Amino acid sequence: MELRAKDERAVLIGDGDDGAGTREVDPDSLALGGDLSADLHEWARVVSAVRRGGSEEAGSAAHVVSRRGRQLATRVASAMGAPISYMDPLSGEVSVVEPPAAVAEPEREAVPAEPTPWGTGLLISAFTTVLVLAAVLTLAVTLYQTNPLLAIGSNLVVSAGLLPSVWLAREAPTWRWVAVGVAAGIALGWLALPFIIFGQ
Known part of the structure; x- marks a missing residue:
């Protein structure tokens, strides 16, 4: 799956199970949670606004938009439990985002029982x-x-x-x-x- 911003909407591009080639999937149709889907679409609207703006505005906002997109891609990878591709909407660069590794809780040292007084x-x-x-x-x-x-x-x-x-x-x-x-x-x-x- 690949995360992209298209026409003020966030979409996930992937190969269909039926062998019909690539297809677009709306994040709302996946079990990502309402908050994540809303954040993805909000990010896509910001991307569209930056694209419509002048080159000076796009240059100053490109870093923020790219970083936000990578953060959202990490959240999507975590929700899906699998790595996904992320296409930077302004530079076109594609990178693979891995889901964050589960942090194992440190083992607690066994506290010896105090003797009964x-x-x-x-x-x-x-x-x-x-x-x-x-x-x-x-x-x-x-x-x-x-x-x-x-x-x-x-x-x-x-x-x-x-x-x-x-x-x-x-x-x-x-x-x-x-x-x-x-x-x-x-x-x-x-x-x-x-x-x-x-x-x-």
């Missing part, structure tokens, strides 16, 4: 467990003195408020240790609640 993580979990358990028990004991049902209600409110955050933080590298501690503190709070209610 069990010591520090369990220390954070233990501290968080004690803190949450103390807060839950203090609230339950204080509200039990007003009404025993308020102690149960406080545990329900604390559990409902904290468990969604615990669920979201369960996979975060650092916050998962805090999430384990909060979950353990809430569970121990529920285990201690019967002793608060029936033990007093």
